[in-house]
Amino acid sequence: MLIEILQQTINGLAIGGVYVLIALGLTTVFGILGIAHFAHGSISMFGGYLTYFLATSQGLPVLAAIPVALAAGILLGVLVEVLAYRPVRNANHINAFIVALGLTMMVEGINLQLFGHEQVVIPTGLSRVFRFGGITVPELRLYVIVAAIVLVVAMMIFVERTKTGQAIRAVAENRDAAILMGVNVRTIPLIVFGMSTALGVAAGIMVGALFAIAPGIGEGLVVKGFAVLILGGLGSFPGAILGGTVLGITESIAAGFISSAYKDVIAFVVMILVLLIRPQGLLGRAP
Amino acid sequence: MSKHKFTRACAALALTLVAGSSLAAEKKLTVGVADALTGGGAVYGLPQANAVKMAAEEINAAGGIKVGADTYKIDVIAYDDKANPTEATNAVRKLIDRDGVKYILGFCCSGSTSAVASFIGNEKAVMLVGNAAERSITTKKIPNLVRTRPPADYTGQAAGTFIARKGQKRIAVLGALDVGFYAQYVDSVEREIKKAGGEIIAREVFSLKDRDMTPQLTKIRGLNPDAILVVGYVEPAAFVYRQAVELGMNIPRYGFTSGSEEQFLRVTTSEQMEGVWDLRPTELTLLSASKNGIAYHANYTKKYNASPSPSSPYAYDQLYALKAAIEAAGTVDNTDAVAKALRNLAVPPQVVMQYQPVDGKMFDVNGQAYTSNGAFQWQKGKWVFVEDLPSDSKAYSQFLSTLN
Numbered sequence: 010m011l012i013e014i015l016q017q018t019i020n021g022l023a024i025g026g027v028y029v030l031i032a033l034g035l036t037t038v039f040g041i042l043g044i045a046h047f048a049h050g051s052i053s054m055f056g057g058y059l060t061y062f063l064a065t066s067q068g069l070p071v072l073a074a075i076p077v078a079l080a081a082g083i084l085l086g087v088l089v090e091v092l093a094y095r096p097v098r099n100a101n102h103i104n105a106f107i108v109a110l111g112l113t114m115m116v117e118g119i120n121l122q123l124f125g126h127e128q129v130v131i132p133t134g135l136s137r138v139f140r141f142g143g144i145t146v147p148e149l150r151l152y153v154i155v156a157a158i159v160l161v162v163a164m165m166i167f168v169e170r171t172k173t174g175q176a177i178r179a180v181a182e183n184r185d186a187a188i189l190m191g192v193n194v195r196t197i198p199l200i201v202f203g204m205s206t207a208l209g210v211a212a213g214i215m216v217g218a219l220f221a222i223a224p225g226i227g228e229g230l231v232v233k234g235f236a237v238l239i240l241g242g243l244g245s246f247p248g249a250i251l252g253g254t255v256l257g258i259t260e261s262i263a264a265g266f267i268s269s270a271y272k273d274v275i276a277f278v279v280m281i282l283v284l285l286i287r288p289q290g291l292l293g294r295a296p
Numbered sequence: 297m298s299k300h301k302f303t304r305a306c307a308a309l310a311l312t313l314v315a316g317s318s319l320a321a322e323k324k325l326t327v328g329v330a331d332a333l334t335g336g337g338a339v340y341g342l343p344q345a346n347a348v349k350m351a352a353e354e355i356n357a358a359g360g361i362k363v364g365a366d367t368y369k370i371d372v373i374a375y376d377d378k379a380n381p382t383e384a385t386n387a388v389r390k391l392i393d394r395d396g397v398k399y400i401l402g403f404c405c406s407g408s409t410s411a412v413a414s415f416i417g418n419e420k421a422v423m424l425v426g427n428a429a430e431r432s433i434t435t436k437k438i439p440n441l442v443r444t445r446p447p448a449d450y451t452g453q454a455a456g457t458f459i460a461r462k463g464q465k466r467i468a469v470l471g472a473l474d475v476g477f478y479a480q481y482v483d484s485v486e487r488e489i490k491k492a493g494g495e496i497i498a499r500e501v502f503s504l505k506d507r508d509m510t511p512q513l514t515k516i517r518g519l520n521p522d523a524i525l526v527v528g529y530v531e532p533a534a535f536v537y538r539q540a541v542e543l544g545m546n547i548p549r550y551g552f553t554s555g556s557e558e559q560f561l562r563v564t565t566s567e568q569m570e571g572v573w574d575l576r577p578t579e580l581t582l583l584s585a586s587k588n589g590i591a592y593h594a595n596y597t598k599k600y601n602a603s604p605s606p607s608s609p610y611a612y613d614q615l616y617a618l619k620a621a622i623e624a625a626g627t628v629d630n631t632d633a634v635a636k637a638l639r640n641l642a643v644p645p646q647v648v649m650q651y652q653p654v655d656g657k658m659f660d661v662n663g664q665a666y667t668s669n670g671a672f673q674w675q676k677g678k679w680v681f682v683e684d685l686p687s688d689s690k691a692y693s694q695f696l697s698t699l700n
Contacts, residue, residue, distance in 0.1 A: 010518075012518075013514060013515070013517075013518045016514045016517075016543075017511060017514055020508075020510040020511055020514060021511075024508055126334040126335070126338065127338070127562075128531060128562070129562070130562055130563050136565060136567070136568070138541075138542050138544060140544065145542065145543050145544045147542040150542075219507075219508070220507030220508060220535065221507050221531070221535075221563065224334075224335075225335075225505070226505075229505070260511070261510070261511045261514075262511075263511075264511030264512055264515070265511045265512070265514050265515040266515070268501075269500045269501045269502065269511060269512045269515075270474070270501040272511065
């Protein structure tokens with residue numbers, strides 16, 4: 010029994026890592042700019058598709074394709090901010106909401122046109138399996154967990170320890186005060202979108218390597234990402250990390266010990282139960 | 297014969313030929329295809345649509361369909377039903393109402409096919425079902441519907457006997473069990489395993505979109521089964537095979553998926569697939585194929601630059617069966633006569649699948665065709681046909697006739 014619980018926890022950690030990266034991207038944009046960026050999942054899938062394209066059609070090694078896709082992600086994030094969200098920044102919130110929905114459909118359409126309708130799996134060549142007692146950990150899952158941890162730590166250091174990070178937090182706390190303190194608030198959204206999209210692309214690459222990328226998967230991922238946001242607490246970085254991990258492990262344990270038929274439902278039931286006890290989410294601040 | 301008489305004879309012959317050719321016109325027969333061209337079902341639907349188009353080109357090149365003095369060249373219109381019942385209904389309505397199509401082929405997936413089957417009996421059209429394996433499609437005695445693929449439980453019975461013969465007693469099932477025909481397959485397997493003193497110890501589920509099966513496999517691993525049985529669409533099934541190896545499950549893996557080598561290798565490696573069994577109708581693999589099958593495989597690969605899926609000839613065979621039925625009925629307009637001719641048809645020589653006729657006919661009284669069943673094993677990157685699975689098509693046909 011203990012072995013099974015540990016194995017299910019390890020299983021859940023890999024997908025939990027993906028949820029954390031998606032949720033961090035969403036919470037950054039939502040917490041700082043107040044935008045529910047629904048296109049985040051589709052853009053993540055674009056990153057995964059791009060990596061697949063570079064690795065298969067262009068013959069790049071996967072390790073070389075990943076930084077190219079991440080850089081393209083940053084650029085795409087900046088473009089999305091400038092072309093899609095900046096024009097409606099000072100308008101009613103519903104405008105940004107509609108832009109987000111339209112952008113989702115547009116990116117899904119672009120993915121379909123550029124990469125086709127078939128599912129693709131990013132070829133990593135990582136097929137070894139490590140065994141610790143009765144627990145097995147596929148090499149690829151281990152690297153995904155490690156990569157997720159590295160990215161989360163890097164992002165936390167960037168936000169907490171750098172001047173740009175301080176500026177981002179200042180804008181999130183009080184935009185007017187940040188302007189008075191000399192923060193260049195025009196560049197902050199660019200940085201936020203660049204960072205958020207890079208995290209999303211990283212998540213897309215992980216999904217593409219662990220499982221598969223296909224039309225429609227991004228939408229499912231963004232729904233899970235928002236669920237994590239609510240579970241962890243809106244706008245909270247530690248909340249997104251905890252929420253994503255909890256959701257991943259809960260899904261895995263629920264499928265293993267209750268029923269695989271209701272895997273998604275059970276995860277959302279847990280989310281609702283948490284919100285009944287803590288409406289602000291696990292680590293969110295009470296209003 | 298004098299020169300004058302000879303000239304008159306030639307002129308008369310020329311006149312006869314001209315008159316004859318104006319009567320025996322070349323006409324166009326449009327057939328429709330409703331199938332999953334995108335989405336999860338496209339692994340089956342797209343190759344089916346391709347197969348129909350290829351058969352149409354072959355028939356046209358060989359002179360078309362001959363009905364009395366007329367020759368019909370086939371034109372194919374294909375619509376994407378996304379394996380979705382609503383989309384399939386819309387696609388077929390569009391084919392019948394707008395395009396004026398009387399013959400509709402394709403139909404890879406059971407949910408969408410059942411939706412169309414529910415109203416096709418009221419239409420002046422003939423529906424030829426391909427890969428969709430849900431049993432109830434041919435239990436409703438719909439006179440203008442036939443199906444080339446046998447129902448899943450017909451195959452499940454043979455598969456259960458095979459697994460029992462291998463000596464495994466405790467079988468764990470992981471599959472798309474919320475899909476009727478997969479559940480029917482497993483029920484049939486279970487009946488045969490129980491007869492041999494075995495049991496199904498777990499029935500775990502995955503959905504079409506699931507790609508992470510490790511929670512279910514971890515649970516199954518904890519139950520220590522003798523073997524696992526995987527029933528479902530190719531893509532999720534491929535993840536099950538891959539992740540079972542990653543979890544260190546070194547037990548026999550049986551399946552009911554009908555995926556091609558190419559489709560599996562998009563997800564798994566050949567090493568991860570080594571030894572996997574697929575217990576299914578004797579569909580297309582190079583080693584099990586007839587001469588027609590080998591030619592089909594080569595032509596399809598050349599035309600589409602991809603291997604055909606094993607189940608795609610169900611649709612290819614539909615068009616040859618339709619051609620033979622139209623020619624036998626001597627009409628393209630009277631769909632009742634063509635539907636009746638289909639029920640009385642001997643297996644046409646051009647078909648790819650190895651059908652087991654019932655009373656000498658390709659389709660039984662229910663409109664159901666039967667192929668032999670086979671055990672295929674993944675060996676060094678290929679599906680290898682290992683043996684026939686004994687199946688009694690006549691007995692099953694009688695059983696099918698008793699159902700509503």
